[in-house]
Amino acid sequence: MRHCDDETLAAIALGEPAESRDAAHVSECATCAAEVASLRETVAAVSGASGTTLVRPPERVWEAISAEVEAHEGREAGFAGAAGEAGGHAGDGATVLTLDRRGRGSAPGSRRGSSRLFHPWVVAVAAASGIVLGAIGVGVLGPWTEPAATVVAQAELADLATEAAAGEARVERRADGTQVLVVETPYTATDAGALEVWLIDPDVVGMVSLGFLTGERGEFEIPAGYDVDAFPIVDISIEPPDGDPTHSGDSITRGILG
Template identity: 45%
Template sequence: MSHLDEEALAALALGDGRPDDSSHVGACAQCRSELDAFEAAALRVGAASGAGPLLTPPDRVWDAIRADVAAPRAAQPVEPIHAVQASEQRERARASAVEDDLAPRRRRAPAWAMVAAAVGGAVLGAAAVIGGLTLATADAGATVVAEAPLQDLSTETDAGTAVLETREDGTEVLVVDTDFVEPDDAYLEVWLIDESIEGMVSLGHLTGERTEFVLPAGFDASAFPIVDISVEPLDGVPTHSGDSVTRGVLTV
C-alpha cells in the first residue's frame, strides 16, 4: 500500500484534505500515526500564536486531576527532603546529559516544517520554536527555573522528574526524565495544565527516558505548573484521552 506524502498529510491536519486521502488514513496505521503528529503540531502553533483556544478535554480528566492535585497541595507544604531528592535527581540527569544527547532520537523535522508553512507566515516565529521540540541539546549554562517530582499514578511511586530550564540564549526548555515504555497502538503525550484546572497545552510526544520540549517564545509556564503524561490512542482525536499515567507539579 502506498502512503500519503507530507503535503497531503499537512492538508488533512489543517482540514483541507481530499476525501480520498481521509479514507486512506482511516485504513493505514502508518499514515494515521503521521497525521496525529501533524495535527498536534498545528494545534501547538495555533496556541503559541494566540490564534485558537486551549484544548478542552473531557470532564473526567479535570475530575481526576483535581482529586490528585488539590488534596496534597492543600494538606501539606513541600518537605525539605523532597527538595533534596529532586535536586539529587536533577544532578544525576545533568551528569548523564552528554551520553543521552548522543543517543539516537526520533526526528520529524520535515513534518513540523510542512505544517508550520501551511499555517502561515504570521506564526512562523512560534513554528520555528515548536519545530525544535525534543531536539534541543543539553546546555551546561542552563538555569533551573522550577522542577516537579513525577509520580506514577497507578503505583503512587516516584517516576522521575520534570525540570524547567532557561538556557543561555533565553530559551525555556522542559526536561522530562522518566521511565519510558512505549504503549501498543498508542503514544505518550506530555501536557502542561493550569492551576485552576481549566486549560491545558500539549507539548508533544514522549520519545524516551529523557525528552526535552522547547517552549514557544513568550509562553508563561508558571501559569501551567501541572505536568501530565497521558496515553493517547491513534484515533486522530487531539484532546486529552483522560488516561493519565504520570503527573507532578512544578515548584520554584
C-alpha cells in the first residue's frame, strides 16, 4: 500500500479538499490517519495561540547576560558547571511547572576542551552560519569589499519556491555615508523578464525598487530617506518588459536584512 506523501497529509489536516484517492486511503490506513490526526493537533495548537503575542525583553537584558557570562569566562576552569542549577529543583513550586526529566550534572573535568578555544574551524563554522557576523554586525567580507565600507545588515536569500539557499544580500555603509545594497545571487534574467531588486516593509505593503540586477553581483544605492529597518525585506522579482513600473508579484527570492 502506498502512503500519502507528507504534503498531502498536511493539506488534508488543513482542511483542503483532498483527491478522492487520497481521502479513501486515509480513511483506510491507520498510519496516514494517525499522521493527519497529529497534524490536526498542531493546527489546533496553532489556532489556539491567536490571543497571545510575544514580548521582546529590553536590550539591557542581553547586555547584562553578556557581561555576566564574560565576567565568568576567566574563571571557567574552577567552575563547577550548572549541575546544581539545571538538575536540581527546590521548593514546592515544582508541582507547577517542573519539567526536569533529565538526570544532569557534569563534573568540571568533563567539559569539552574545545569549547573555549577558538580553533580556526570553529571560527569558520561560526562565520559560515552567520552568527559571528550577526553578533558583531560589522565585518569586512572579502577582497571585493571596498576598504572603507562597513556591513550594517545582511540577509541570506532563499528561493521562494524551493527554499534553497540563493546567495546573499548585504547593506554596506560607504565612507561618504551612503548605503549600498550588494546582492550576490546565482539567478540570471531569462526571456520571462529582467530581475528587479526591491526593498519591502515587513507588512509587504510599502516597497521601493532599487533597480535591475544584470549579473551575479549587483550594487544598488539605497535612496536617502529609506531605512533598512523600515524596509528589511530584500526581494528579487521577475519583471516582464511590459512597461509597468509596479512589482509583478512574481518574486523568486527573498531575504530579511538583519
